[in-house]
Structure formats: C-alpha cells, structure tokens
Amino acid sequence: MSTDVKIPQADTQAHSTNGKGVKLPIYMDNHATTPMDPRVLEEMLPYFMEKFGNAASRNHSFGWAAEEGVETARERIAKLVGATTKEIIFTSGATESDNLAIKGVAEMYREKGNHIITAVTEHKAVLDTCKRLEKYGYRVTYMPVQKDGLVDLDDLKRAMDDKTILVTIMYANNEIGVIQPVVEIGKLCHERGVIFHTDATQAIGKVPVDVVKQNIDLASISGHKMYGPKGVGALYVRRKNPRVQLSAIIDGGGHERGMRSGTLNVPGIVGLGKACAIAQEEMPQESCRLAGLRNRLRDRIMGRLDEVYINGSMDHRLPGNLNISFAYVEGESLLMGINDIAVSSGSACTSATLEPSYVLKALGTGDDLAHSSIRFGIGRFNTEAEVDYVADRVIETVERLRELSPLYEMAKEGINLKDVKWAGEAH
Amino acid sequence: MSYSDKVIDHYNHPRNVGSMDKSSTDVGTGLVGAPECGDVMKLQIKVNPQTNVIEDAKFKTFGCGSAIASSSLATEWVKGKTVDEALAIKNMDIVKELSLPPVKIHCSVLAEDAIRAAIGDWKKKQETGKPVAAEAK
Numbered sequence: 001m002s003t004d005v006k007i008p009q010a011d012t013q014a015h016s017t018n019g020k021g022v023k024l025p026i027y028m029d030n031h032a033t034t035p036m037d038p039r040v041l042e043e044m045l046p047y048f049m050e051k052f053g054n055a056a057s058r059n060h061s062f063g064w065a066a067e068e069g070v071e072t073a074r075e076r077i078a079k080l081v082g083a084t085t086k087e088i089i090f091t092s093g094a095t096e097s098d099n100l101a102i103k104g105v106a107e108m109y110r111e112k113g114n115h116i117i118t119a120v121t122e123h124k125a126v127l128d129t130c131k132r133l134e135k136y137g138y139r140v141t142y143m144p145v146q147k148d149g150l151v152d153l154d155d156l157k158r159a160m161d162d163k164t165i166l167v168t169i170m171y172a173n174n175e176i177g178v179i180q181p182v183v184e185i186g187k188l189c190h191e192r193g194v195i196f197h198t199d200a201t202q203a204i205g206k207v208p209v210d211v212v213k214q215n216i217d218l219a220s221i222s223g224h225k226m227y228g229p230k231g232v233g234a235l236y237v238r239r240k241n242p243r244v245q246l247s248a249i250i251d252g253g254g255h256e257r258g259m260r261s262g263t264l265n266v267p268g269i270v271g272l273g274k275a276c277a278i279a280q281e282e283m284p285q286e287s288c289r290l291a292g293l294r295n296r297l298r299d300r301i302m303g304r305l306d307e308v309y310i311n312g313s314m315d316h317r318l319p320g321n322l323n324i325s326f327a328y329v330e331g332e333s334l335l336m337g338i339n340d341i342a343v344s345s346g347s348a349c350t351s352a353t354l355e356p357s358y359v360l361k362a363l364g365t366g367d368d369l370a371h372s373s374i375r376f377g378i379g380r381f382n383t384e385a386e387v388d389y390v391a392d393r394v395i396e397t398v399e400r401l402r403e404l405s406p407l408y409e410m411a412k413e414g415i416n417l418k419d420v421k422w423a424g425e426a427h
Numbered sequence: 428m429s430y431s432d433k434v435i436d437h438y439n440h441p442r443n444v445g446s447m448d449k450s451s452t453d454v455g456t457g458l459v460g461a462p463e464c465g466d467v468m469k470l471q472i473k474v475n476p477q478t479n480v481i482e483d484a485k486f487k488t489f490g491c492g493s494a495i496a497s498s499s500l501a502t503e504w505v506k507g508k509t510v511d512e513a514l515a516i517k518n519m520d521i522v523k524e525l526s527l528p529p530v531k532i533h534c535s536v537l538a539e540d541a542i543r544a545a546i547g548d549w550k551k552k553q554e555t556g557k558p559v560a561a562e563a564k
Contacts, residue, residue: 330465332491336430336438347465347491356465368462404444404495406469406487407462422461423544 022389024340030225030320030379031174031202032344036271037227037380043274044229047267055264056255066266073273080276081200081219082210083236089256090269093233094201095125097220098168100235100260101197102129104246105166105218106138109195113163119143119151119180120362122170126199130168139163145362148313149178156188166195171203171219175346175359175375176312177321179207186215195244201225201233205279206287206318211236217244223268227380228275232268235260286380291319293378293387298322300391305398307411311346311360311373320378325360325369326394328408329401334374337397341390346373368407368417430492431526437496442503445485447471455549457541466490466534468498470541472505472513474549479509486541493531497521497538510546 027035047069055070057063074085091097106116118130120142130140141159145151151169160167167189172179182198189196197218203209204219205226211219219236223229237259238244252261279286302308307327323346326334331347346357347370356370365373374394378387402408407417430438446469449456454473460466467490473483484502488495500521505513521527521535 328489330490330494333438333495336435336492366463367465371462371465404441404487405489406458406467407489409446409469409487417462422463422467423459423540 022383022385025342026340026382026386026390027342028376028378028382028386028390029342029344030377030382031177031375032377033224033230034227034379035381036224036229037275037278039278040228040271040274044267044271047270051266053266055266056253066264069266069270069273070264073269073276076273076277076280077221077234080209080280081204081221081236082212084239086257087211087236087239089235089237089259090264090272091233091235091260092231092265094123094199094220094222094225095233096260097222097233097235098123098125098197098199099129100246100249101218101220101237102126102166102168103133103249104259105195105197105244106133106136107247108245109165113165115139115141115161115163115165117141117143117156117159117164117167117169119145119169121145121149121173121176121178121359122168123174123199123201126168126170147364148316149173149176149311149359149363150313150316151180151185153181153184153188156185160188160192160194164192164194166197168197168199171198171200171209172207172318173312173359174202175357176323176363177202177318178312179203179316179318181316182216183214186217189217190215190242193242195242202318205276205283206320208283211238217242221272223272223275226275226279229268229271232265232272234272287319290378290380290382293382293384294320294322294376296384297376297378297387297391298324300388301394304395309365309369311363311365311369322376322378323360323373324376325365325373326398327369327372328405328411329398330371331373333401334372334394334397337401338390338393341393343377343390344375346375347371433525434492434496434527437499437525438492441486441495441499443483443485443499443506444487446487447473447483447485452476452552453549455545455547455552457544457546457548459540459544460490460537462489466494466537468494468537468541470498470501470538470545472545472549474510476553479511481505481508481510481513490534490537491531493525493527493534494537496525497527497534498541500524501538501542505542510549513542514546516542 051065053062053066055066074088078085186196195217200219201222217238221234223232309325311323331345346360360370447454457470469487471485472481484506486498486502488498518535518539
C-alpha cells in the first residue's frame with residue numbers, strides 16, 4: 001500500500017482513563033453503529049486514490065481495478081449469507097435495501113395481489129415504507145408480537161390470504177435483539193407462494209445467516225452495523241426457487257442488473273466485503289465472547305438491584321444485546337448519570353417524537369417501564385473491564401436516582417402505583 | 428441533548444431532596460405528573476402558620492435531568508417566600524434560569540404545577556384543620 005495514511009485504532013477516541021485502565025468514554029451502543037474495524041479501513045484505502053476508477057468503466061484498467069474490488073466484496077458477502085454473487089445488489093445502506101425490497105416487490109407483483117404483512121416491532125425503514133404503500137392502495141397487516149418479542153406463527157398463517165404478496169419480518173430487532181423464527185416464517189411463505197423479506201441489518205455478521213436453508217428471499221444488509229463503513233449496504237435477491245423480481249426505485253444507468261442504478265461506492269463496497277470476511281472468520285468465537293460479556297453485565301446488575309426487568313426473550317437474542325428496564329428511574333436521567341458511557345434509552349425524552357419506545361410498548365411493557373429502559377449493545381471492541389465498569393456505574397446511578405424518586409418511595413411504603421390517581425394521566 | 432451547566436449542577440447536586448410528614452398540618456404536599464408520561468414530581472413545603480412564610484421545602488422527582496433540575500430549583504426558590512410570593516413563580520422563570528430547550532418546557536410547567544399543588548394542599552389543611560371547623564364537621 002503506497003498511500004501514506006496512518007490507520008487509527010478502532011477504539012472510541014479515549015478522553016481519559018479511570019483507575020482500572022478503562023478508557024473513557026466507553027462505547028456500548030453497537031446497535032446504533034459500530035466502530036470500523038481497522039482491517040476494514042486498511043482494505044478500503046487504496047480504493048479512494050490509487051484505484052479510484054468507476055467499476056462500470058469496461059475499457060480500461062482503472063475501471064477493471066475498481067470492478068475487481070467490487071466483485072471480491074460481492075463474493076465475500078454472498079459467502080457469508082449462503083448466496084451466489086449474482087444475488088447481491090449494492091445499495092447505500094439497509095434503509096435503501098428495505099425500501100427497494102418492499103417497494104420493488106409491491107410494484108412488480110401488483111397484478112398478483114396488494115397485501116403485505118409485517119410486524120409492529122419492525123424498524124421505521126420497514127414500517128414507514130409500508131405506510132407509504134398504504135397510500136397507494138396496498139393493504140398492510142401489522143402483526144402484534146408476543147410478550148417475548150417473537151411473532152406468533154399462527155397469527156402469521158391467519159394473516160395471509162390469496163392477495164398476500166410479501167411478508168417482511170426482521171431477523172433480529174435493533175432495540176431488544178430478539179431473533180425471529182425466520183426459518184419457519186420463510187417456510188410458511190414458500191408454501192403459499194409469498195415472498196419473504198427480512199431486514200437482517202442487526203443479524204448478519206453476528207449470527208449465522210443462510211438464505212437458502214432459512215427460506216429467505218430478500219435480505220437487507222448494512223455495512224456500519226458490522227464494523228464496516230457507513231453509507232453502504234446490500235440487498236440479497238433470490239434468483240431461483242423462487243426467482244424474485246424487483247422494480248427499481250432508482251432509475252438510471254442500469255447498474256446492479258437494473259435493480260439499483262448509480263455509480264458504485266467502490267471503497268464502501270470493498271469495506272463491506274472485508275467486514276463480511278472478518279465476520280465469517282471470527283463469528284463463532286466472537287459471538288461466544290459477546291454472549292459471555294452480556295451475561296456478565298446482566299448478572300452483575302441483577303445481582304445488586306431489585307426490580308430490574310429484561311425486555312424481550314433471552315433465549316432468542318443477539319449475543320451482544322441487553323435491554324433492561326430499571327423500575328422507578330427515568331431513562332434519560334439515568335443516561336445523564338452515566339454520561340461517560342454511550343448507550344441508548346427507550347425513554348420518550350430521548351426520542352424525537354416524545355413517545356416511549358414503540359417496540360417495548362408492543363411487548364406489553366407499560367409506558368412507565370418503557371421510560372425506564374436502557375439498551376446496551378456490546379460489540380467487538382468492548383472488554384470485560386469495560387463491562388464491569390459499566391455495571392458499577394449503572395448500579396450506583398440507579399441507586400442514587402431511586403433515592404430521588406417519589407415512585408420508589410411510594411412503592412417502598414407499599415403503595416401500588418397502579419392504584420394511584422395521577423394528575424397528569426390525561427396527557 | 429446537551430444540558431446547560433445549571434441543569435447539570437442541579438442534577439449532580441440536587442438541593443432539598445427528601446420527604447416531610449405529609450400528615451402534618453404545617454406541611455403541604457404536591458404530587459404531579461404520571462409514571463406513564465415519564466415525569467412525577469413530589470414537592471413539599473413547610474409553612475409557618477403565623478407568617479405564611481415557607482420555612483422548608485423538599486422534593487423527589489422521577490423524570491429526566493431537566494425535570495429533576497426544575498423541581499430542585501423550585502424548592503430553592505420557594506424557601507423563604509410567603510405562600511403568595513411562591514404562587515407568583517412562573518414556569519418561564521424556571522425555563523430562563525435553567526436555559527431549558529423548547530422540548531423541556533413541560534418540565535418547568537410541572538414544577539410550577541407542583542408548587543401550586545403543594546400550596547393548595549396546605550391551604551386546604553388550614554381550612555379543614557381549624558379545630559372549630561373540624562368539630563362542626
């Protein structure tokens with residue numbers, strides 16, 4: 001590599017360290033985005049300057065070099081999910097992939113039917129795309145989920161009718177990490193000739209995904225959720241048994257077999273490919289390590305605090321995810337108390353809409369506990385020392401805020417908070 | 428969301444945290460908000476019956492940093508004021524003092540509500556608490 005660029009470490013720009021050698025702040029929000037793996041950046045760098053060609057330029061070596069990088073990436077992605085290279089379409093990210101999958105199927109199969117099935121806990125990239133289609137005359141069923149976050153397969157069976165063209169259910173949820181029964185969902189779809197799309201953004205690179213064995217027809221993939229770059233993603237589009245066709249939503253030069261026009265983001269694609277290759281190589285050890293860290297965090301917190309509730313199934317869950325509600329403590333104030341740790345909350349105060357997490361509400365978690373929830377996303381670069389530090393900080397902050405909480409005081413006095421007539425309830 | 432230094436200071440060092448005996452005739456208790464809405468404030472005042480001066484104030488709050496700061500500030504402000512002076516505190520004064528952003532104005536409204544509710548509770552006690560009135564039922 002002749003580019004003289006110093007590759008920084010992928011840790012999160014340490015500002016200080018505590019006595020135990022933990023660098024602060026700690027990044028533990030790996031469902032929002034992941035730091036890029038330095039090996040990914042290294043692979044990308046030549047494609048910014050030396051190999052800057054347009055992958056669609058067929059007549060000179062600049063184009064060929066870029067194309068070679070893209071095709072290597074395509075092979076790596078295909079291999080990770082059990083697909084063939086012709087089934088991988090590059091996009092700008094999972095939001096675009098979701099849009100392309102859903103709108104592309106809706107338009108292409110309009111003659112066949114106008115009914116789409118999804119679930120209430122989907123990412124907004126899926127929900128809002130479905131909502132838009134409703135304006136154009138499509139019928140959408142938003143399935144509820146069970147208490148543990150899983151869809152009920154009988155509900156799905158009942159929801160399908162002869163106008164159903166698409167089922168779109170995410171592989172793993174971005175808030176609670178709950179993994180849906182994709183194999184069974186795909187089977188139900190195939191038995192009825194319905195196309196199955198899954199937003200696999202949080203799952204790919206974290207848990208084994210095999211589109212053939214798991215009956216998946218369309219799968220959305222994102223670079224920056226798996227230690228790759230932002231602004232790049234892919235859509236797996238099945239080519240046989242059944243062959244899935246899509247109408248493009250971006251028209252132009254006919255790139256990506258006409259399904260997604262636009263000059264390819266070569267460095268990004270190369271980075272995504274490398275991220276997939278690393279994931280393929282390291283997933284078995286990494287998922288085991290992350291599950292161990294996650295369970296350590298859970299056990300430490302639950303060992304020292306009472307009235308702490310885990311949101312979503314622990315059995316069907318991404319290894320690095322922990323979503324907990326701390327009763328009587330409001331999420332945003334908790335985040336403020338652990339401000340040297342980057343995590344997320346389902347509290348209304350942290351959302352743009354001032355509504356608590358719709359995902360937690362869908363599980364039947366009361367609004368009060370949704371306001372009290374914290375999502376921990378443990379990733380590749382987190383250490384055991386960090387987990388211990390986070391657990392200690394969370395515990396001490398929850399204890400402090402509970403001393404400040406009138407709800408905790410009332411509960412300790414034996415008052416059932418559900419029986420209280422709250423002045424603000426009409427809001 | 429970035430907080431003003433004053434909000435952070437109240438959050439890290441809340442003033443007048445605690446509880447007073449809510450059955451005492453000198454104590455007024457205001458409990459406002461709802462857990463479902465993510466904000467509950469309990470504000471208590473202890474009033475000198477001779478002078479109507481608020482001699483002590485305590486609070487406990489379930490809510491975001493701005494809610495905690497608004498109620499902490501409210502207890503600071505009502506202390507030493509007469510009941511009527513305390514009623515003149517407006518939520519916008521709290522917004523100004525803490526530099527609350529527009530999405531946090533409801534926290535200041537809740538703090539004003541809490542002051543009014545505490546004073547209202549105290550006033551009610553003064554009426555019903557009168558020995559004659561109590562005997563007359």
